[in-house]
Amino acid sequence: MKKEYIRSVLNIFASSPFKPLCIHANKGGDCVRKLSESVHAFCEGDMETVERLNHEIDDIEHEADVIKQTIRGELSSSIMLPVHATDLLNFLKPQDSISDEAQEVSYWLTLRRFDAPPEIHNGFGELMGRTLATVEQYEKLVDTLSELLESSFSKRDVDDTLSLVVEVEEMEHQVDVIEKDLVRKIFHNEDVLGGVGVFHLTRLVMGIGKIADNAEHAADRLRTMVLRR
């Protein structure tokens, strides 16, 4: 090891976990954006694109995992943060599930061709669109963290952040409604789709719904983190 002739105590400044947290949230967003493309291609019967996107999502999900591990690894007990470290880790976990679930759904898309009536086709479009919107709103929410830190949690910025949490929750609720409706439609078309078709599509619908659930869950944990400082 090369020894510098330097005596400094400024390793008191630990690396901030908040920037990687934002990047991690954006990786989740990237996964869901790709997944949205993939669902679209799936409904169009373009399985080649579905395969390609599945690989791309795998890669992004892996990058997200690495960031998550780095954040966890750097949070030793001697690090003092403006929020509770446990709260931060509790919010990182559901945030990480966003990309995990996107990867899962993407894999299931590759398993079987789509062959369903237009109302289900439209239902998938609507469900995926709303889920993507929820996740993108969630990304916006995480983005406000840097401003929160800059103003050192001013009341106004905290209020801005909390109102975004509520928006994410409302959007997730809309996803829930679409999800239930779509599952019902799938079962209505049992005769056309066949048992395996129903199983496959239901699994997809529930997976996509779970992505929005995770975003909502993470938003909720983020609120706890901000409020419980």
Added chain:
Amino acid sequence: MELFDPLVIMLIIAGLYMAWNIGANDLANAMGTSVGSGALSIKQVIIVAAVFEFAGAVFFGKRVTSTIAKGIVPIDSIAMTDTNLVAIGMLAAILAAGFWITLATFYNLPVSTTHSIVGAVLGFGLIAAYNGIIGFNDINWPVLFKIVGSWLISPVLGALLAYIIFSLIRYFILQKSDDPYRIEKKFVFLQVATACFIAFAHGSNDVANAVGPLYAALNALDMAGVTVPLWVMIMGGFGMVFGLATWGYRVIETIGTKITELTPTRGFSAEFATATVVVMHSYIALPISTTHTLVGSVIGVGLAGGLAAVDLSVIGKIFLSWVITVPVAALTSALIFVGLLGIGI
């Protein structure tokens, strides 16, 4: 006695080496925060530091210098036995402190030059007492306890002051504004002022670590009176600025790139608190560590919710360095003193 007394010349050289070290590392640490927050460029910081460090050393450094020279060990009583003993003892002290600091710097230990020199001077005093030149009770224990106490109090005081300053900024300015980034820009100018302040404060307190022993010897040899000669202070100030210019800029660069977290409002709070605490101690003639006070202040800003991540494990390392530095410096100094006496200087 002449100025060209070999003992005096060696004390001057050792003092300059110590001053160089202080400028290269401690001053650079204190100034690095200004570069980290983008308030000043490296060139600017060196110019600012040179001017104010020098001013602090020359115009406000005499009190602490007197404490190091005469406050701990009764050099007058030792000089009555033999005037050369003081010069030899102080040479041993500064060599020991310089040696320990060099070693600590190579291993990047958060050792303070102040603690080293105080420990080293104490080591010389203890040997003088052991040899019966003075009594153990002649060592000024109350002053020594006051000094050690101030080492504990100064970082805490820095933390408290920085906490209050940043909380006020946060409450009255940051939280009232729509755009915190604009506030940061305004604080850049304030931070230039605190950079001057911290350089002045550092010069006023830390110059003593380099020239205290020299002044003690000059005093004992009747080459200096009750006040420290101006040329001694100028020499100390020059040595520190020289250290900053020849090596400290590298330390500043390293630190500056590491700490981008410290935005101008945070940097201002930490620096202003540190400089205030250090100048206060210079005024009451107590030698403290600027760097350790700065660490306390940074923690204060962190406690006030101003920093994204603060690594508190540094506290343990600093505490350990206190516990080790004083005995090691004292022992080394004592050994060198005995050695110098042994070879008949």
